[in-house]
Amino acid sequence: MKKLSLILLATLAISTATFAQTSKTKASKEEVKIYNPAADAKADITAAVAKAKAEKKHVFIQVGGNWCSWCIAFHHLVDNTPALKSYLNAHYETVLVNYSKENKNEAIMASLGYPGRFGYPVFVILDGDGEILHIQNSGYLEEGKGHSVKKVTEFLEGWTYEALDPATYATKDAAQ
Incomplete structure (x- = not known):
């Protein structure tokens, strides 16, 4: 007993x-409310593209949801790393696109080339005309138990407006 x-x-x-x-x-x-399921993703992207074009930037789209621990961790990494946050803000217009049971943003996901095939978060880079330049599987930016600031920074550096502008290299080539 x-x-x-x-x-x-x-x-x-x-x-x-x-x-x-x-x-x-x-x-x-x-309590996590980083992504807004009620947001108008199309309008947010359209506004970001227009602003990016005017400011000679690209658009960084982070697709994920409040249900996704890796999405939240990435968001906190950016917020808690001043150099990374500053670089992202200086070179990109950022849009968070929700993907959740409340709103799968199916039309937007289709227009972005179905980036969710890589898992979440997934990053999409658009130019100032709204054209997809790159879809990034964020898993390749991890190191250890989270995203690597170094890998994320290198990724962002490779897709800036300046990095893809031929004039950037013409100036460097002329100087050599």
Whole structure:
């Protein structure tokens, strides 16, 4: 009988701990509001493209959802790395496109070449005319247990307006 009581007590303790952890996890997931399922992704992208063209930048689209721990981690990495955030803001217009059960943004995903095939988050670079320049599987930008600031920065450097502008290289070639 003592054994049965101990087993029941242990089961109760584990169940309570699991419930508390599950509740805590659900609460923290519900608090995350980086992506807006109600946003008009098409309008957001159109505005970013127009601004990028006027400012000789490109558009950086981060596709993901509030359900995606890697998406949230990437967002926090950018926010908590001033040099990375500054570089991104200086060279790109950024748009967060939601992909979730509430809003899959199917038309936008189709127009972006179905970037979700690479998983989430996935990054799409557009030029000032709204043309897709590159779709990046963010898994290639990871190192260890998260995204690498160095790899993300190198990726961003390779797709800036300046990096793809032939005039950038004509000036360098003439100087040599």
